[in-house]
Amino acid sequence: MKATDHVLSSMITDALFEGYIMVRSLITKGEDASTSYLIREINKQAKEIFEVTKEKVATKQVEELFAVYDGLWEKTTNYLDNLSDFSELEYNCTRTGKSMLLRLVKISDDEVTIFVQDITLQLQAEDIADIHQVLLDNIHDIILYFDMNGRVVNANARACEEYGYTKEQLLEISLEDIYGDTNLEEINTQLGLHESKRMIFDSIHSRLDGSRFPVQVTVRNIKTGAGQLSMHIISDLTESKKQEVKIAWLARHDDLTGISNRASFFRQLEIELERATRERSKAAILLLDLDRFSLINDDYGYNAGDFVLKHLAARIKSILRQTDYMGRMGDDKFIILQTNVRVKADVISLAERISTVFKKPIFYKGQMVQVSASIGISLFPEDTRMPSELMHLVSQAVDSRKKLGGNGYTFSHNN
Numbered sequence: 001m002k003a004t005d006h007v008l009s010s011m012i013t014d015a016l017f018e019g020y021i022m023v024r025s026l027i028t029k030g031e032d033a034s035t036s037y038l039i040r041e042i043n044k045q046a047k048e049i050f051e052v053t054k055e056k057v058a059t060k061q062v063e064e065l066f067a068v069y070d071g072l073w074e075k076t077t078n079y080l081d082n083l084s085d086f087s088e089l090e091y092n093c094t095r096t097g098k099s100m101l102l103r104l105v106k107i108s109d110d111e112v113t114i115f116v117q118d119i120t121l122q123l124q125a126e127d128i129a130d131i132h133q134v135l136l137d138n139i140h141d142i143i144l145y146f147d148m149n150g151r152v153v154n155a156n157a158r159a160c161e162e163y164g165y166t167k168e169q170l171l172e173i174s175l176e177d178i179y180g181d182t183n184l185e186e187i188n189t190q191l192g193l194h195e196s197k198r199m200i201f202d203s204i205h206s207r208l209d210g211s212r213f214p215v216q217v218t219v220r221n222i223k224t225g226a227g228q229l230s231m232h233i234i235s236d237l238t239e240s241k242k243q244e245v246k247i248a249w250l251a252r253h254d255d256l257t258g259i260s261n262r263a264s265f266f267r268q269l270e271i272e273l274e275r276a277t278r279e280r281s282k283a284a285i286l287l288l289d290l291d292r293f294s295l296i297n298d299d300y301g302y303n304a305g306d307f308v309l310k311h312l313a314a315r316i317k318s319i320l321r322q323t324d325y326m327g328r329m330g331d332d333k334f335i336i337l338q339t340n341v342r343v344k345a346d347v348i349s350l351a352e353r354i355s356t357v358f359k360k361p362i363f364y365k366g367q368m369v370q371v372s373a374s375i376g377i378s379l380f381p382e383d384t385r386m387p388s389e390l391m392h393l394v395s396q397a398v399d400s401r402k403k404l405g406g407n408g409y410t411f412s413h414n415n
Contacts, residue, residue: 027112039065080112141233163205164207169208202215289374304369308371348409400413
């Protein structure tokens with residue numbers, strides 16, 4: 001293999017992207033304050049890499065899943081125990097020869113997402129004699145080669161597939177046809193360099209049909225027998241951007257019901273109470289604790305419970321104003337922030353409408369499921385101006401309602 005070919009192959013190998021495997025995990029605290037990570041969702045690639053089936057993973061913890069690789073869980077748990085927002089670690093399994101890059105993302109106080117990237121080929125490629133064969137068999141990126149005038153001189157099959165050109169058509173176009181006006185200045189600067197320093201940036205590329213898509217580009221100049229070329233290794237970020245949007249959404253919402261999660265609700269609560277203080281307006285918190293909800297899971301199964309929760313959340317949300325906020329506090333609890341309250345009768349009216357929602361039966365697989373709720377209510381600023389104290393009072397009001405048999409609403413003792 002020629003030296004220039006080896007350099008080129010190594011650069012392409014550096015840019016190989018094999019895809020991410022996602023393991024979404026629910027954090028649960030044990031009675032001894034220990035933390036366990038129960039798998040909530042796992043995709044097809046993850047099941048293959050961890051050698052499990054859909055049925056076998058349904059009730060597994062992450063520790064059991066990772067046990068297939070020696071020492072992986074022990075190394076990962078050290079990072080999880082100290083995770084604030086994001087962390088990254090690399091793992092190598094001596095027994096199997098597999099190498100992985102793990103990225104840990106904290107979604108909320110009780111949920112973490114683990115992305116696993118198989119980097120075995122990247123790390124092994126330098127030691128493989130026929131590195132070109134590895135590239136041909138495994139590379140998924142777009143490869144474009146430009147001359148110093150910005151004309152395409154070569155491209156791989158993926159480039160033809162992604163841009164919609166034939167190989168012959170690609171060889172007739174230039175940088176401007178691919179990049180438009182985006183990044184041209186920095187690319188042209190790179191073309192003028194006679195060194196092999198790498199440049200990485202995000203861009204938007206255009207296809208033959210006029211559609212555009214987000215990419216990450218790695219640019220590097222190389223010397224060949226025909227002169228200097230600029231090599232562009234291009235990764236399509238369309239799915240990655242979608243995943244970013246999904247992660248951002250999950251950071252704010254409960255994935256079962258689609259309403260705000262606990263953390264997101266409390267952030268909004270602080271904002272709205274600060275606004276109410278400035279504007280001298282009133283607000284109310286209504287905490288809904290479903291009565292004997294565990295019986296639904298016992299009688300009909302957990303799928304029935306999820307079905308009921310989704311329908312209740314949608315029905316309750318439909319009677320709220322756009323200025324009101326709703327969140328999920330736990331397995332069988334919802335919370336509502338009613339803003340711009342004029343008089344106490346406004347709160348009573350909302351509580352009555354919510355009670356009416358619960359009077360309507362829900363049908364699950366042809367069977368009628370009836371649910372009721374104990375509703376506690378605290379008022380701002382009449383009860384207190386402190387968010388934590390409001391939550392304490394509304395929880396007490398729920399407990400009082402439970403003692404009365406549930407199925408109704410009770411104001412905090414201050415009211």
